[in-house]
Amino acid sequence: MLKERSVRFFFLVLVITEFNLLYSIYRAFSLVISLFCTMVYGKIIHGDTMRSLYDFNYEQIQELALSKGWKTYRGHQIFQWLYRKRVQDMDEMSDLSKETREILKQEFIISPLTLKDCQISSDGTTKFLFALADGALIESVMMIFDYGNSVCVTTQVGCNMGCAFCASGLTKKQRNLTSGEIVAQIMYVQRYLDEKEQRLSHIVVMGTGEPFDNYEAMMNAMATVNHDRGLGIGARHITISTCGVVPRIYDFAKEHTQYNLAISLHAPNDALRDRLMPINHAYPLNELFAAIHTYSDENNRRLTFEYILLKGVNDTAECARQLAQLLKGLNAYVNLIPYNAVDEKGFQGVNHEQAMVFYDRLMKQGVRCTIRKEHGSDIDAACGQLRVKHLRREVKQ
Ligand code: SAH
Numbered sequence: 001m002l003k004e005r006s007v008r009f010f011f012l013v014l015v016i017t018e019f020n021l022l023y024s025i026y027r028a029f030s031l032v033i034s035l036f037c038t039m040v041y042g043k044i045i046h047g048d049t050m051r052s053l054y055d056f057n058y059e060q061i062q063e064l065a066l067s068k069g070w071k072t073y074r075g076h077q078i079f080q081w082l083y084r085k086r087v088q089d090m091d092e093m094s095d096l097s098k099e100t101r102e103i104l105k106q107e108f109i110i111s112p113l114t115l116k117d118c119q120i121s122s123d124g125t126t127k128f129l130f131a132l133a134d135g136a137l138i139e140s141v142m143m144i145f146d147y148g149n150s151v152c153v154t155t156q157v158g159c160n161m162g163c164a165f166c167a168s169g170l171t172k173k174q175r176n177l178t179s180g181e182i183v184a185q186i187m188y189v190q191r192y193l194d195e196k197e198q199r200l201s202h203i204v205v206m207g208t209g210e211p212f213d214n215y216e217a218m219m220n221a222m223a224t225v226n227h228d229r230g231l232g233i234g235a236r237h238i239t240i241s242t243c244g245v246v247p248r249i250y251d252f253a254k255e256h257t258q259y260n261l262a263i264s265l266h267a268p269n270d271a272l273r274d275r276l277m278p279i280n281h282a283y284p285l286n287e288l289f290a291a292i293h294t295y296s297d298e299n300n301r302r303l304t305f306e307y308i309l310l311k312g313v314n315d316t317a318e319c320a321r322q323l324a325q326l327l328k329g330l331n332a333y334v335n336l337i338p339y340n341a342v343d344e345k346g347f348q349g350v351n352h353e354q355a356m357v358f359y360d361r362l363m364k365q366g367v368r369c370t371i372r373k374e375h376g377s378d379i380d381a382a383c384g385q386l387r388v389k390h391l392r393r394e395v396k397q
């Protein structure tokens with residue numbers, strides 16, 4: 001009887017142990033599966049969880065190397081592979097060990113962009129539409145000038161500034177771009193030019209979005225592409241355009257960079273600027289010009305003022321007079337911009353003769369100015385137009 005009981009007890013213990021063992025195997029197996037899924041899911045479906053190596057400026061990439069327990073020159077090597085050799089695959093970084101490359105591959109991607117569309121104008125202006133890892137669309141424009149090749153980069157997905165004439169604001173800001181997403185646009189265009197054995201020489205931060213509403217990432221991106229161990233685009237060849245985010249103008253003034261600052265003015269009095277540019281409600285002209293004067297006093301740099309000529313709106317003799325008055329005492333010049341009509345906005349541009357009349361008025365009052373040559377007028381070249389067209393197509397489908 002006792003023996004029978006012990007045998008039963010023995011079998012019970014055996015079954016429980018087996019069960020525990022099986023359960024442990026099952027747990028271990030599901031842990032491996034879930035880890036694998038997280039890695040694959042993170043990599044393929046949510047590429048945004050993987051940081052881009054373009055996110056790191058020269059100093060940050062050295063710090064990254066140190067944090068991995070590598071020597072800082074590894075960081076230097078990676079930077080050179082990214083910006084001098086412009087590789088797109090970490091396996092091409094041939095002087096890094098296989099192990100180092102594997103670690104990089106597990107944690108980072110190189111470019112977070114995928115080309116979705118490209119339009120080439122008869123004057124060579126090329127517009128690129130990119131999808132980001134989260135599916136958001138952004139655009140960059142490459143322009144060819146006699147002094148070099150320039151790219152206009154985007155800093156935000158959509159824009160919240162709400163300028164009355166602009167296509168970018170047709171979709172509200174969804175998010176700021178990361179530094180890497182800004183750098184990646186520049187790198188894409190440089191690689192496009194590499195095929196023609198040409199170099200990108202200028203950057204204008206004038207694409208969709210307000211650069212001073214994404215200040216840190218934008219400045220970090222410029223530091224990366226400006227670095228002489230990387231692309232080495234001269235600071236004087238980089239122009240940052242703002243609609244007038246006053247606190248950031250003060251911050252920018254303190255940085256004492258050689259970047260050019262452009263102010264989108266478009267109206268010489270508060271009543272009109274309130275109508276055209278909602279930012280003017282937050283920072284009216286007196287506050288904007290106080291910041292501009294501070295920048296000008298602290299930096300020995302010429303300022304650019306952008307002024308789109310809108311027919312019957314801001315092209316009058318009185319507007320020219322007020323504009324000349326505002327710019328008195330500043331080392332400035334005005335860029336008169338032909339308006340790229342945006343269907344929904346209901347504004348009209350002026351023709352060349354009308355632009356010349358305004359130009360002459362300014363010149364006579366001592367304001368230096370130029371009429372910007374139109375680029376890519378046969379493609380959707382205005383800020384945000386190609387993107388908006390695509391978004392509309394997606395909505396229709
Ligand atoms: N938010 C920044 C940079 C992006 S817009 C800024 O306001 O400066 C870059 C320039 O293009 C600005 O001067 C803007 O006013 C101008 N712009 C916007 N829409 C335009 C259009 N349809 N035609 C011509 N210029 C336009």
